[in-house]
Amino acid sequence: MYYKHDLGYQYPERCDAHMIEVKELRKTVFDEKYPYLRKDFAFKCLRSIYWLGLQTIGFLLVKVTHGLRVYGRESLKAYKEQLKGGAITISNHVFYFDLICVLCGIRPHLVYFPAWKENLNGSNRLWIRMSGGIPIPTNSIRSMIKFKQAMQEVFESKTWMHFYPEGSMWLFYPDIRPFKPAVFKYAVKYDRPIIPLTMSFRPRKGITKLFTKKPQVDLHVGEPLFYDKSLSPAEAAKDLQARAYHIMQVMNGIHPGDPNYRVDQAPDTYQKTM
Secondary structure, three states, X not given: OOOOOXXXXXXXXXXXXXXXXXXXXXXOOOOXXXXXXXXXXXXXXXXXXXXXHHHHHHHHHXXXXXXXXXXXXXXXXXXXXXXXXXXXXXXXXOOOOHHHHHHHHHOOOOEEEEEXXXXXXXXXXXXXXXXXXXXXXXOOHHHXXXXXHHHHHHHHOOOEEEEOOOOOOOOOOOOXXXXXXXXXXXXXXXXXXXXXXXXXXXXXOHHHHHOOOOOEEEEEEOOOEOOOOOOOHHHHHHHHHHHHHHXXXXXXXXXXXXXXXXXXXXXXXXXXXX
8 A cells, every 4th residue: 555644754855864863872883893793692592582572572562553464474485495595685664663574574584684883872772783783884994894794694694684775764754765786786696585575554543543643554575586697796686676676666556657656776866755
């Protein structure tokens, strides 16, 4: 369902700009000494407890607070063999805990994901770390090398990886913004299928309107996309990006010919729709 809210949010002019400001509660240095991928026993125990909490409480909470409905999850069963070696999931980024919706759609899989480093100094830092957040450093080449090594370890372990290819969160934005190309290069480099997931919205009805004006959420799980091995790596990544962008718009009810449907993914020419 395609639905535009009237909450009055002011979205940035540039499509990959951040809409929120994170209140810094600590000052972490994300340098080459930072443990981008924690593998210690204590962290593994905490992640196990976190996963148990998601399955018993977390998934129920997003269904109650956001009216979460999941569509298409059964389509992944047909690709069980192709997904044994790991997968990349991608989704639009539309509210603070939309990752819980994603995990509900792909359960029993946990993920790691590249995270905006400012969030790792804010109030949600523990939740982001437990969810698998790997902060993206920006201060030096050495720290970026360590980040890329952590990403490589995840891929080589066949663990699932999640990306927000739009690059930032826009609260309850109904359209799919242009994608960053890095995720599709990873898919080609590590030979991983991409599973598109989208979140669209529907208006609240009945008693639920008494609690909040924020729309309710529908999660759509698409069939895996595979890169074209007859193309060069660069062309295969571009082709995969184009197909993912098309299918995720269609999954959200935005079809070719519609005013908000796009093919061009250049961030400098994107015109926001709200």
